[in-house]
Amino acid sequence: MLLNVSHIYKSYGEDNIIKDATFTVDEGSKVAIVGNNGTGKSTLLKIIIGEIMADDGEVTLKKDATMGYLAQYQEDAFSSNILNTVLSAREDLLSMEKRLSEMESMMSSIDNSEMAKFMDDYHKLQHQFDLQGGYTFRSEAIGILKGLGFEQDDFDKSMNELSGGQKTRVSLGRLLASSPDLLLLDEPINHLDLKSIMWLEGYLSSYKGAVIIVAHDRYFLDKIADHVVDLSYGRTSVYTGNYTAFMQQKEIYMISYERSYEKQQKEIEHQKAVIDKLQSFNREKSIKRAESRKKLLDKMDVMDAPDKDMPKMRLTLEIEKESGKDVLDFSHVTKSYEDKNIFTDLSFEVHKGDRIAILGDNGTGKTTILKCINGLTDFESGEIRFGANVTVGYYDQEQQGLTETNTIFSELHDAYPFLTETKVRNTLAAFMFTEDDVFKRISDLSGGERGRVSLAKLMLSKSNLLILDEPTNHLDMDSKQMLEDALNEYDGTLLYVSHDRYFVNRTANMILELSDGKLIKYLGNYDDYIAKKEQLYGTQTESVSLGASEETAAKLDYKEQKRIEAEKRKLQNKISKIEEEIETLESKKAAIEEEFLKPDNMTNSAKLNELTAKQKEIDSRLEELYDEWGLLNP
Structure with missing residues (x-):
């Protein structure tokens, strides 16, 4: 063990930033610290190096380690x-x-x-x-x-x-x-x-x-x-x-945690019901038994409520009308800034259902392409034509489409004046702006807040072509996932620029690589793009940069990727079936527990024996299912 972080607590005023942080780091291990904005990631690093003192807990580094x-x-x-x-x-x-x-x-x-x-x-x-x-x-x-x-x-x-x-x-x-x-x-x-x-x-x-x-x-x-x-x-x-493994495990963990929480809550309610019943008998022996149960209940380590009630962004992207098959024709476009040529005679087409990511080094003109399409900058020659019934929603990474003097509420209401105040407030609530938050000035917002306002406007547009410039910038991990999920459910066409390779991997079905003023098309997501480049140009691509010994998903060919995805779906289906059976058995067990409490049954030994046998049978099967569930945990 190289580093031991033990029971670290840190608060600023009434805000508990870090609560009971405990983990170890082995020699040679690579550890990622994740969490939404404000969860204390940077603070924890500063505590480890001694720049900030923890309120409680201890950090121990191996002797003579640097x-x-x-x-x-x-x-x-x-x-x-x-x-x-x-x-x-x-x-x-x-x-x-x-x-x-x-x-x-x-x-x-x-x-x-x-x-x-x-x-x-x-x-x-x-x-x-x-x-x-x-x-x-x-x-x-x-x-x-x-x-x-x-x-x-x-x-x-x-x-x-x-x-x-x-x-x-x-x-x-x-x-x-x-x-x-x-x-x-x-x-x-x-x-x-x-x-x-x-x-x-x-x-x-x-x-x-x-x-x-x-x-x-x-x-x-x-x-x-x-x-x-x-x-x-x-x-x-x-x-x-x-x-990726963390996200898969966390999802299963949260399901398990929610079930354990619900089970504990049922057990608490059951014990309270039994205690009330025993006390109602008003006999010395029954009252003592009730007091004994109450002491055990008071000592129970009660689980915190699951995080599903925590505020999260809710994003749904719908279209008002279908576009034609041909969505956009970017034809022989040339663009320069002063004496610098950005690109010359650049052409590509966008068809209905395409999900295109434009990739390239900084300064190659990716954002300029989007600005040309949206009429935000002129170009010297060429033509940009939209197809039939195309409606455009544009997300600007610099948020220049927001009016600095507006409040959040007036920003949406000015853009969509036909919406009622209730509809505007409900929309903003979906993006975590509630109560007096809606009256904050745009000029006073953080980058993440400005991004959420722009996404709210984008959602209300119901456009069938979304053009996005670095949409994940300033979003926290949960919000990025919400955006990815919404885009994957979106029925329209998507064209965007992003440095977020995870985002590209989850949402793109085509890559346009902009290099030396030219566009090269690759079918598939980011992993497919890397694999294709290796196939075309040898191994002098990302695999070498990553180290020859590292085996990555990008090295797998298309068929192998599909095989892995099929196995993941098969595993998820098996897990879902186990969860369904657990839910059914938990319901049956709860019904049996209610039977135990019925006055007629409490004095019927034969019935009690029958219920006990059924309860043991269910408990045994539940134990098997939870064990199997644990083994399937990736």
């Missing part, structure tokens, strides 16, 4: 250039390197009588330098910087010349170069492009030390994590596997 931390908002200040800043992570090696150089320059002046001792010291230092990676750390530092998106020409740039995002990348590079036993990374990919993210996935997957990561990129977590710590709703739960 720890490195990358904050979400980096404040490190270095006066050197980029390369020397990263190299400074290994001051021990730089010091040894300098000493070796000094000794080499002294060799010619050493007296023969002292040469043997001098050379012995030199070789010992040289051996230590070699063992600690002294002859490779410069090339490794350069490799890290290139992986994080820096070019050779950037290495001599002063840190003072860099933007905040570039400084964070250098700080990440310096941290990786230091190679601690435990890396703690808070949103490490915020300032990385897709190529750098894929490189980092490979680096961390093969990293010999342990890693704790807080990140909103679910595909990134899928590639790296082997354990997930979930801080949702003030509880800490630990799951084995990557993010």
Whole structure:
């Protein structure tokens, strides 16, 4: 065990941020900490490194183990250039390197009588330098910087010349170069492009030390994590596997938890009924028995109510009318900004039912394509035509379609004046804006709140073509899943730009890759796109970036993917059948418990024996079903 986090509590005022956080991190393990915004993920990292004191609990790191931390908002200040800043992570090696150089320059002046001792010291230092990676750390530092998106020409740039995002990348590079036993990374990919993210996935997957990561990129977590710590709703739960495995397990866990909660509530009500009955007999023996039962009931560890009543976004995307088969023709379009050409003679078509994701590096013009389609920017030549009966709903990542001086309520009411006040309020409630929240100014909203307002407007539009620009930005994990589910149920056509590969994987049936001003079409989702690129261009795609030893879903061919999906459906059907039988038996058991309480039966020993036998039979079968359910838990 490398790290033990034991019963950590943290509050700010009356807000309980972290409640009883307990988990361990083994050497070499990769742990993701997840949870909705405000659940204390960053706070927990700061408690682990000692930057913040916990109200209660203990953090224990293995003796002599080293720890490195990358904050979400980096404040490190270095006066050197980029390369020397990263190299400074290994001051021990730089010091040894300098000493070796000094000794080499002294060799010619050493007296023969002292040469043997001098050379012995030199070789010992040289051996230590070699063992600690002294002859490779410069090339490794350069490799890290290139992986994080820096070019050779950037290495001599002063840190003072860099933007905040570039400084964070250098700080990440310096941290990786230091190679601690435990890396703690808070949103490490915020300032990385897709190529750098894929490189980092490979680096961390093969990293010999342990890693704790807080990140909103679910595909990134899928590639790296082997354990997930979930801080949702003030509880800490630990799951084995990557993010997808966590979601599957959590769903089953929540079903099990809800059933256990309902079962306990029934048991509590049953015990209360028995206690009331015993007390009603008004006999000394019966009253003592009632008191005994009441003491046991008071000592019961009562489960918290399930999270299903917690506020969550509710999104349903419907269309008002069907579009024609041909939805959009983007034909021979050329676009430039001042002297910079963005794309030339670009063409693609969108047909009814398409779910197209446009992918590409930053600055290639993805968002520009969407703005051209929506008439938000001019283009030099070409034509953009919509098909018959096409109605467009547009989600702008910069939320420029929102009026800053409006309240949330007036924003929706101005856009849809025919809606009643009740309908507007009900819509906003579905997006977690209730009571006085609806009168907040748009200008005062957070990024996540602005995103939810835009999604509410999008839902009300009932458009049959949705054009979305980075729709998952600023959304928490639950809201992202709600959006994905809504889009997968949506009967219209979808065209979007997104860096969220998990989102693309769940919602796209076609990828348009924008590179060097050209579009290349790939059928399928993100995994299919990666697999096809590997097939076409060899292995010099994401698989190499991720590390040759890592087996990923992206390497599976289309048939293998379908086979796995079929097995998942088969497993889910089996689980559903078990759940249905459990529900039926629980209902029968509840009916038997009611029979026990009937006055006629309480004095009928034959009937009581019959009911007891039935109850034992049901309990035995329920035990079998719960065991089988547990074995099917992925």
